[in-house]
Amino acid sequence: MRGVLGFLAPKLLRALIAVWLVTTVVFIVMRLSGDPVPLLLPPDAPTSEIYRVRRELGLDRPLPVQYATFLGNALRGDFGRSIHFREPAWGVVVRYLPATLELGLTAFGLALVVAVPIGMLSAIKRNSAVDQAAMGVALVGQSAPTFFLGIFFILTLSLWAGWFPTSGRGGWEHLVLPALTLGAFSMASIARLTRSAVLDVLRQDFVRTARAKGLPEAAVVMKHTLKNAALPVVTITGLQFGTLLGGAVVTETVFAWPGIGRLAIQSIYNRDYPIVQCTVFLSAVLFIVLNFAIDLLYGVLDPRIRPR
């Protein structure tokens, strides 16, 4: 038990410092980026009005004081009131979160379900036409800008073929195109990574032995490689999750999806500091917790990596 604790404690500390760094950077960047007040008032409002609203929002105080207040409140889970929504920022972000989780998890599930088998198939049938085609598509998936892909899907699969709704949130059919768009990048990465991980394993001695014993290729792959190849795949999965919110910003805008990606970007444009701070904090914590879990999973998947 103490061993595990000794392994976890420094990591936890670093995770906490990382979250603190992220929140501090976002605080500074947002404050430097401009004033939310002119956006709240009609263009012909007198200057006295501006000062009144600034005072009301606490924006007239010196920056260090604002920062101290922000940190103190954040520690208690209070991210302040949204300037735009006029309600607690935390409540707003939490309301937007399910839509993004729904989209993100579907995109990710879709990516895994499609990419892992394709990657494995590619590895087994390496250099075949299947392999070349799959890896070609994967490369395209990685090099097409997300917004272009999204609009392309809407025009072809929705408007032209009529299979899916063009945009908005609703039943499962609303989920397909945005999930495909958001997941395309991860799907491509995971497929290529799976392929290379499986190839790596296939070249190792125990697999060669198994093959020499005359076991069918598929059985060899299933039996020996899955677990070993899972390691890098799980890792990249954790890291890809971090790019998800970034992708969500674009995907949610294209598909009019009411999630935190769209909330975040609108809030940046509105200079709604509390919402931006809260969103970034939440996604950083999610990311770090997830990768923490993956770290632990490592120990399970690969006994060679022992907690130090």
Place this chain on the structure above:
Amino acid sequence: MASSIPASVPVDGVAGVEAPAVRGGARALRTRRLVVAGGLFVLALGLMAIAAPWVAPQDPLRQSLRARLAGPTLQASDGKAHLLGTDHLGRDVLSRVVWGSRVSLTVGFAAVLVGGLLGSTLGILAGYRGGFTDSVVMTIADAQLAFPFILLAIGIIAVLGPSFTTLIVVIGLSGWVGYARVLRSQVLVLRSREFVDAIHALGGSVARVVLGHIVPNVFSSLVVVATLELARSIVLEATLSFLGLGIQPPTPSWGVMVQEGREYLHSAWWISTFPGLVLMLTSLAVSRTGDWLRDLLDPTLRGE
């Protein structure tokens, strides 16, 4: 001290980690042919970028509202040939693609340079010094990875104002972690080898060890990460353009062109399709080259 994010896999963000080539006749030949094709493509683009003023058939900024949104044609209503059509201001798409290669490639290479210098310095430092330095660098890396990058980019650009330099710095900054992590782990391995101790024992300076022995040893990894980053940077420039944060008009870049043409995708598809195609092919060729370089150069594979 390990990072809380496993560093055993290079964090390339864009291209997955490709398999080392299984050395064998037909495969190697085909790979080489593909790589040669990719390399030639990138080279051709580079030449095109340098020679843009002579290659481009027209002035990329020359507008002709009366000939706007013309499809690929030999004679548009302004009497000129537009092989790839004209855009929403009647500018020649082909000429803009040619000139756009300048901006897109410059942004890509410059961003790679910024990210590569910063990342490899920090990575080597962390790996070499270890201890507290390592912790600090890797904590910053964790923080950066946990930060939804696009939001950070928007924030920074909002502060500094969109410009060519800002764009390069922002894209470059977004990529440093990849280099740092790969180099750190490699330096960790190298440092534990006897020759480093031997040099120290002989009174060699740290700088000499790093420049004379570590850098040459990690250079191949650096090149591999750099190619992957280059592909990512070019795509990222397009994404930032979509969010209104890219190159300032009227300067053409592929990203800007794809972005500007997206509203016309169903009526004037050529505006964003051609630059999009070139963008994708470039990114493809560059990351293919990267994969191949990895196979060729990766010292951890050389021993096998």
Place this chain on the structure above:
Amino acid sequence: MSHLTRRDLLKSAATLGAAAALAPALPGPAGAQTTQKRELIVAQGGDLARLDPHFSTSSNDIRWSFNLFDNLTSRHPDGKLHPGLATEWKLTAPTTWTFKLRSGVKYHNGDPFTSADAKFSIERTYDPNVKTMVATALATIDKIDAPDATTLVVHTKKPDPLLPARLAFYGGQIVPKKYVESVGNDAFNAKPVGTGPVKFVSWTKDDKLVVEAHDGYWGGKPDFDRLVMRPIPETAPRIAALLKGEVDIITQLPADQGERVAGTPTTRVAGALYAGLYVMAVNSKRPPLDNPLVKQALSFAIDREAIVKELWRGRGIVPNGPIAKGDNHYDAGLGPLPYNPSKARDLLKAAGYKNEEIIIETTVAYLSNDKQMSEAIQGMWKDAGINAKVEVIEYSVRAQKNREKSFKGVFWSDPTSTLGDPDGMMWRLLGPGGPQDYWRHPRWDELGNAARFSVDEKFRAQAYKEMTTIFLEHFPWLPVIQPYEDYGLQKYVEFQPNPNQQFEIRRFNFKFKRA
């Protein structure tokens, strides 16, 4: 109650004439279609920010607050003032307006509407304790009396000929006194109650706003049971949603996409000539823009005809000065602003222009086509020997620059004619202390001030004529286009848009075509 429906539509159609509020619909294949739908779905470019009408002036919001609420007076698609919650009004003393209010009107929650609500609503806009966002909209008012339930007497600080017009626009929406006072401002914003043709049901931010027809509406129940608004920010998906039949109406249809919508058998385009202008406002304090000759050259070097015809596909007209077509005192005899690059060159030479850089600060899609027009104009200016540069700024930066009056050169603005009168447009924005006060001219100021407080329309006409002449010498704005505000509709939708970005959806301007 139906006197405001069919007849009114016909009447307004007849009075259009020179005002030309109704755009010619683009040609499309014939074949009228019908529907049995009872639900209307509208997609617009952005979500609402706030439902409380006194807390927002953004066009995405007022499209809805003018449907949830009524004003005392109402500006119809014909550009004229019609009765709203007030049935008649007159000037009873130089500084006193008396309004006769409609009786028997009920709020969505069943409460009756009385003069106390009107008094409360108007006073609420400038009550310093409420801190509304429309505090200056009705600031000419001194005090309000409500002698009986259907009479409202408004005393202004100085004579205000335009008070009824002011009450038709933002700030003038009438909210229920009893309800607002009992639930508080935040709860009112979350669940607004008005007298308008639709009542609030639910609002899921960035997803959809749902409202229902108000059965007892005094103007007649609108031709639907339910109305859903979906924000779809990107243009291509918004149009795809219309073409695929997922939505019935889309707002902010770019001119370039009109043909596509008109060319689809099931959809069509409807537009209204914008009650206002798209102008490049000039920071006349920055050299060389402090020189009227340079500004004249800038104006001569803009090929507005090409912008209207090509960039806007004809969906707009070339302005002739600072007054929008359709407004009071618009001078139909004045020709469109001319394009003459060689004259521009001469003027530049006379002005001693030394190739100083002129910066065009533009947002992307804050006004439609803003970036494209900026690039086009930069090209035109370059051809005339003007060294111009386009800088793209984001909307919040624009708002801040607007506030600080720190624009570097010229910048886009879409002055809305809030009152159907130059006072609510050029004088509101360019007047002393106004948001675009970058240029002063003693005579111009004197005239503007006198016209604001005069109830003599002949005098006002003369004043605005002279102000236009001065304007065309100094160009504090470079008017570029008066565009159409276009909407994409299913063919089974009959809808006549309002020119001032309101999206009134009432019996007199909307119905489904039934089989």
